[in-house]
Amino acid sequence: MGATEPQWVLMATGRSPTNIAVIKYWGKxxxxxxxxxxxxxxxxxxxxxxxxxxxxxxxxxxxxxxMWLNGKEIALSGGRFQSCLREIRKRARDVEDEKKGIKIKKEDWEKLHVHIASYNNFPTAAGLASSAAGLACLVFTLGKLMNVNEDYGELSSIARQGSGSACRSIYGGFVKWCMGKNDDGSDSMAVQLVDESHWDDLVIIIAVVSSKQKETSSTSGMRDTVETSPLLQYRAQTVVPSRILKMEDAIKNRDFESFARLTCADSNQFHAVCLDTSPPIFYMNDTSHRIISLVEKWNHSEGTPQRLPTHLMLGLMLS
Amino acid sequence: MGATEPQWVLMATGRSPTNIAVIKYWGKxxxxxxxxxxxxxxxxxxxxxxxxxxxxxxxxxxxxxxMWLNGKEIALSGGRFQSCLREIRKRARDVEDEKKGIKIKKEDWEKLHVHIASYNNFPTAAGLASSAAGLACLVFTLGKLMNVNEDYGELSSIARQGSGSACRSIYGGFVKWCMGKNDDGSDSMAVQLVDESHWDDLVIIIAVVSSKQKETSSTSGMRDTVETSPLLQYRAQTVVPSRILKMEDAIKNRDFESFARLTCADSNQFHAVCLDTSPPIFYMNDTSHRIISLVEKWNHSEGTPQRLPTHLMLGLMLS
Structure with missing residues (x-):
């Protein structure tokens, strides 16, 4: 330690929830x-x-x-962390903490290094969108530390560069990630469709059928699907756009039957394009199959989707 | 027994192999x-x-x-058996067995009833195309009994009306079922691409991962897929036609690498449209997944499909 250097530490803590897709993101x-x-x-x-x-x-x-994840140091060298750090640092502003006698100028942030400690209260890389929660939280908390003044849309766009689905965890409630059209990604960000109070009697059941790490990461899995599945482009260009419109209606009207049917169908189609990938990607196991069959039989015997969120059971393997 | 009625029994026996699709039939x-x-x-x-x-x-x-199947009497009332019986009876000709003193006129066949006993030397309704073998054999053997003189193309067209894939079991070697265009089905029949001597060092390994009856029969499964899968028509109209051409070339040239890649891809896509069905159809289990992953890793580490017919491992669940 230099004797003249002030040895202060400035900290900020944040918490971000995971999110479960009901119309799936799969493919960049x-x-x-x-x-x-x-x-x-x-x-x-x-x-x-x-x-x-x-x-x-x-x-x-x-x-x-x-950076430490769940207590273990991990490399920060990956492009995704670097993108988030760079984008937040760019937007950093003056920070003053009178009590601690800390004064950081906007331009100082470029030279100041950070330590990041993140914990998930659920299994990591097991299909429960740990990176969505983690990267959203990182962006949000760095923004807080560095006194960033951007709106949530802008933060979601930064979180997106850390992990695609992280952009959706910036908001509560039901959230849509608009793919955007621009090559620079400036219009690819999340918007809140309705907040968490809109459909507050909806309960989500998550059944963890395996807490082991997935054999294929989402990143490499979706790359393989984009490169090898003949069905993916048809899904993305033809099937999903109409499902998005129907899903927005179902959510706005709290139409559980349409919501459940669309969610199940889209979860299954996501798993279908994984299977259509070469080599095929399996994110379901025999237990997942049994849960789905049970719920399908129950819904069938009652004639309509029961208010047990089957979609989320289907969605649990990957979001 | 009537005293004046001659109590003879005329018999014929035949044997038909099952077939495993390398470009799949799924959907009517x-x-x-x-x-x-x-x-x-x-x-x-x-x-x-x-x-x-x-x-x-x-x-x-x-x-x-x-009719008896594997020693147990089964109902012959189904439309499929009746179609085959009707079509063969239509084409029946005079039969004379001098030794036994039997003389049957063409028109007598309409009044003569038959007993049918069929055995499979492998699990029935477990994804090994038992109905393909069974119906092909029924048509072939009835044709023999009734002295039918039709060519194999015509017989395949009759077997098709018993069980779609049965039309392909009429021939040995590699067989193509041409879907045809006519509404009356007159041009929907099998043709032999090459006979069994063409690629005689190709060995097929069948791994039975479960000998239980499938939970969803092919008939009702493909009906559900046609009615509910958004991906099926795209597969049928866009993906399969180009794969058929490539597969014909691969077979003609005994190009194992192309053959294996196409077979694996098409098997996976068949399972994908099953998953895209509502409710989803699962014809693979954890053991199937493990076998596929093992073979994929082996092929990947060697850089090219190994001469272990991975396609057939994939194809084993349903053909």
Missing amino acids: RDEALILPVNDSISVTLDPDHLSATTTVAASPSFPSDR | RDEALILPVNDSISVTLDPDHLSATTTVAASPSFPSDR
Whole structure:
């Protein structure tokens, strides 16, 4: 430690929930910017249930940026973390903490390094959108630390560059990720369709059929699907656009039957394009199959989807 | 027994192998005539391995048509059996057995009833095309009994009306079922692409991952897929036609790499449209997934499909 250098540490903590897609995101049209091949819609979970909690700290005594996930240090060198750090640093503003006697000028943030500690209160990389919660939380908490003044749309666009579906975790309630048209991704961001109070008697049941890490990561899985599945482009261009419109209506009208049918159908189609990939990707196991068959039989015997959110049972393997 | 009625029994026995599709048949455009939504191609297995053996008997002492499958009597009332019986009876000709003193006129066949006994030497309704072997064998053996003189194309067209894929079991080697265009199905029949000697070092490994009866029969499964899968028509109209051409080339050139890749891709896409069905149809289990992953990893590590017919491992659940 230099004797003249003030050795303060400034910290901020945030918590972001995971989200479960009801119209699925699967496939990028731009790998670096994380621009998807179709719009998607998700439900953000209650942060008390499945969420990431992240503490970020900045100090002149930190010689480099470092990160710990669930207590284990992980490399920050990946392009995704770097994109988020860069984009937030760009927007950093003056920070003053009179009590601690800390004064950081906008331009100082370029030289200050951060330490990041993030915890998930649910299994990581097991299909429960841990990276969505984690990256949304990172962007949100860094923004807080660096006194960033952007609106949620802008933050969602930054989170998107960390992990696509993270952009949807910036909002509560039902959220749509608009794929956008621009090559630079400036219009690819999340919008809140309705907030969490709109459909507050909807309860989501998550059945964890395996807490092991997925054999194929979402990133490499969707790359393989884009490159090899003959069905994906048809899904993205023809099937999803009409489902998005129907899903928005179902959510606005709290039409559970349409909501459940669309969610189940889209979850199944997501798994279908995974199977249509070469080599095929399996995100369901015999237990998933049994749960789905049970719910389908129950719904069939009652004639209409029961108010047990079957879609979320189907959605649990990957969002 | 009437004292004046001659109580003879005339019999014929035949054996037909099952076949495994390498470009899959899934979906009918006409349920009654069994006309498919796309062409398909299969390999007919060696009858010494997986086959149906059927004995048909006719006698003036039989008061009705009856059938036994694997020793258990089954109803012959289904439209499919009746179609085959009707079409073969139409084409019956005079039969004379001097030794036994039997003389049957063409027109007598309309009044003579038959008993049918069929055995499969492999699990029935477990995804191994038992109905393909069974119905092909029934048509072939009835034709023999009734001295029918039709060519194999015509017989395949009759077998098709018993069970779609049965039309392909009429021939050995590699067989293409041309979907045809006519509404009456007259041009929907099988043709032999090459006979069994063309690629005689190709060995097929069948791994039975479950010998239980399928939860969803092919008939009702494909009906559900046609009615509910948004991806099926795209597969049938856009993906399959180009795969059929490539597969014909691969077979003609004994190009194992192309053959294996196409077979795996098409097997996976068949399972994908099953998943895209509402409710979803699962014909694979964890064991199937593990076998596929093992073979994919092996092929990947060697850089090219190994001469272990992975396609047939994939194809084993349904053909």
